[in-house]
Amino acid sequence: MSKLPAFLSSLLFCLMVLGAIPVMAQSSSAGNAPAVAPPPEKVAQLLKLLDDPEVKTWLQNKPATRLETAEQEATLAVEDIEAQARSRFHALRAAVPTVPSEIANAAARVRQQASEHGFAPAAILLLGIVCVGAAFEWLFRRTLHRTKFESPALAQAYAQFGPLIVFTVASAFIFFAVNWPPLLRVVVLYSLLSIIAYRLAMGFCRISMDVGGTSRFHYSRIRIFAAVLAIGIAIWSMCRPLGVNPDARAVIVYLFSLALFLVALETIWHRPFDRKGNPPTRTGNIVASLYLAALWLLWCVNLSGFFWIGIYAVVLPRILLGAERVTSAFALTRWSENAVNSPRMVLLVRGVRAIIILLALGWLGLVWRYNPNVIARDNPFLQTLIYGLFKSVIILLIADLAWQLAKSYIDSRLPSAESDVGLAPDVAARRARLRTLLPIFRNALAAVLICVAAMTVLAEMGVQIGPIIAGAGIFGVAIGFGSQTLVKDIVSGVFYLMDDAFRVGEWIESGSYNGVVESFSLRSIRLRHHRGSVFTVPFGELGAIRNGSRDWVVDKFRIRVPFKTDINKVGKIAKEIGKQLLEDPELGPHFIKPLKLKGVEQIGEFGIEISFGFTARPTGEQTAIRRRAYTMITQAFAENDISFAQPTFQVGGEEKEAAAAALYKRQADAAAQAAAEGGASGGT
Missing domain, CATH: 3.30.70.100 (Alpha-Beta Plaits)
Structure with missing residues (x-):
């Protein structure tokens, strides 16, 4: 045997050993079918025997025997799994050399049936249908330059999907107009479907690349990956009706999956710099390659549910980002809306995101329900958990859509303070009150949605929410008694808002605090002083308020x-x-x-x-x-020669003379005293 079949045989052996585990688990569970219920008399006899003290003593002394029996059964189960895996390996190994002959025999059967019914070979017929569809498509493309659209995104979508729709309609008309032989019909049908699906996927990728959602490098790799995938799905779909051996079909599927794995691996190791200009690291490439190999092994061992979860973890965020960019580009150019948070824009963008997630979730549900090797079917707890997760995603999507719509509507109704200049006083007052109350209503709505969504998700996951609600009520009462100041602040804030004591943007003064109201929470108000200081004052400490921004x-x-x-x-x-x-x-x-x-x-x-x-x-x-x-x-x-008053001081005349006489008297007294002192000293 050549080196390539030997490599495939070794690889398939490892994969089949892993793939046989869930198969054997299902067969073991299927073998443990419930027995027919015994008659009531025998049940009564059994209960009497179990009440016998000797029987009880014997049963208590037999745990070792039961353990040995369980170990023997587990050993036999492992041996059965190994035997079936070995058998599967040998079957696939034997089927590898027969793949070319199986494909040649299927092609011969198609040619024979076509010649018996007077038809040309399938390749010529398929080429003819494609040429006719391409001719109609060419005629349609000649009219593209005559069609004008205000939206570039809509024009791009028309240019990508318009010709594809014409090609699909023309090909379908020819296909349904001809009475095909059974085998030839299968070949033509799946070939046309693969071509249409490939072109549809490339149309979406082209639009995503035009709006910046996909780079040229990834677009080129997606083209190769999509082409290999479309060809593989078409051939796999044809093999069963054409009578190809099941083991040969499995080998063909593994070969195409290996080709897809190599394309994805080449994309990882040759990817260019990211959007920030950072080159890919070797460690990142190794981790991505290991993750890709793990996904391929999950698919090979038929764990489709976990395989698609791994695919979603990598691909779904990029698909959502690209869909959001495409939808936003279409909406902004189609409706000429510059406000990305308008309710219509939010409904469109979030709606498209929700549809994509629901489609992905629905596909995962189908894969997991109809996959015979699903683990959750053998474990009621896992089954409840998985179904709860499915329902929880839907609940969270609905809650997110409701919150985004409510938030965008509230934000659109929330006027700015700059727009109040020049308005009538009553209109400006009403707008100021809206600026005050709408943020509180928005926060309260967010809290309600979070609580409702959380309780619903817990209920769907199998958690009894009744005790949680009761415990939360008791805890709330305890918190209320222990934090009376907090309750006082909240209640005071509610009454201040009901009395319309202040609004955002108004200047108020309370005690030693004064400033412009910037914002407030459930328990405090934020004041901005004219010198820049910020006061955060609890509502319970405000007291009487002086509002300097009302009416006049x-x-x-x-x-x-x-x-x-x-x-x-x-x-x-x-x-x-x-x-x-x-x-x-x-x-x-x-x-x-x-x-x-x-x-x-x-x-x-x-x-x-x-x-x-x-x-x-x-x-x-x-x-x-x-x-x-x-x-x-x-x-x-x-x-106008008008001066401002200034304080002046005048001294009267009599006061001057009295001051001068007093000064003269003091000087004369000083001179006499000096003369007296001089005479006394001379006599001595």
């Missing part, structure tokens, strides 16, 4: 002028300044009532105090208005 704001300020100032003239100046501020494009929209002179507030020791005031919208711009008013008043006073 009155701002007053005072200045001092000399007693001789003309107040009427100052009033006219204030009126003119108020008119100029109203005409200012930046500050004018914030006024409700313009700046004007309020009048004389009081008469001081060195001047008159007069007050100015204006009414503005609560947008926080009253400080800027006041600063601008100060500047304009200073300039207007200077232009």
Whole structure:
């Protein structure tokens, strides 16, 4: 025997030894069929015998015998598995040399049947059908340049799938119009299906490559992989109707699987740099190769369920990413929507993702249900766990779709603070309240969906959720008694929101805390001070709140002028300044009532105090208005020779004379005292 069959024989021996294990497990379980129920009289006799003390003593002294019997049965089961694996190996080894002859005999039977019915060979007929379909496809492609689409993605999809649809319709019409011989019909049918499936897969890959979901390197390798896979599936589907030996069919399938394995292995070791420019590492290539080999072995030993789970772990995320990019590109160019979080976009993208996951899950369910070597059928716990996982995935998909739709709708209804400029006060207040309440509702909805989804998943997995809910209730009561401050904060926050005491973006003051409301959680509020500091204040500590951002704001300020100032003239100046501020494009929209002179507030020791005031919208711009008013008043006073009052001090005339006399008297006293002291010293 040549080296290649010897290599295949050794490889197939290892694979068949592993593949025979689940087969024998099923045969062993099938052999343990339940016996027919005995009559009631014998059951009563058996119970009496079991109650006999001697029988009980004998049964208690026989554990070693039972253990030996179990060990013998296990040894026999292993020997049976080895015997069946060896038999399977020899059958496949003997079938390897017969594969060419089996294929030649099948081809001869097809040619003979075709000639008996007056048909040409299958290859010529298939080529003719393909040529006719290609001719119709060429006619259709000539009209592609006349069809214009606003969406590039839609134009690309039309260019890829339009000709394929025409080819499929033309080929199907010819196929169904001809009364084929049985064997020739099988060959033509599976050949056409493989061609159409290959072109359909390549169309999706081409669109994914155009939107950046697939690189050119991977596209070229996918073409080779898809071609080998399509040919292998077509030949495998033809072999049974054409009468090919089952062992030869198995060898053909293993050969095609080995070819696919080599294509995937070459892709791993020759892949280019990733999207970030990092080259593939040798360790990563080795790990990927081992993972690929493990998947191939799982398929070879007929563990299809685990094989597809391994495939999904690698391929499904890439398929979902490519589908999301293709769907987003189509939607953005088709609907001209720049907001990727709009409900319609979310429904489309998440809907396509959910459909792909459900199709993958359905295929896995079919493989696992109809696979005779599935392990879960022999273990009720594993069966419940697997079915629970299937249902849990569906539940999580529904919960995710509901959350994404609700989140996108809430975000679309959530207005920005910048868009409130120039709106009516009641409209701006309503939008501010929406900015305050919608985030809380969104967080509460997320918590409810998570709890409901988690409880449903646990119930589907076979967990009794009744005790969990009861325990959570008791735990919640204990937490409530142990953390009264937390409960107080939460309840206070609820009442603050019900009273509409503050909204996001408003300036409030409570005790020693003041600032603009940035956000709040269930138990605290976040205030941003005008100097940048952030206060996180629990609701229970807020107390009375002073809100400076509701409805309107009155701002007053005072200045001092000399007693001789003309107040009427100052009033006219204030009126003119108020008119100029109203005409200012930046500050004018914030006024409700313009700046004007309020009048004389009081008469001081060195001047008159007069007050100015204006009414503005609560947008926080009253400080800027006041600063601008100060500047304009200073300039207007200077232009009209009006000065500001300054403190002065005057000393009266009589006080001057008294001070001078006192000073003269002190000097005279000092001189007399000095003269007296000098005379006393001379006499001595």
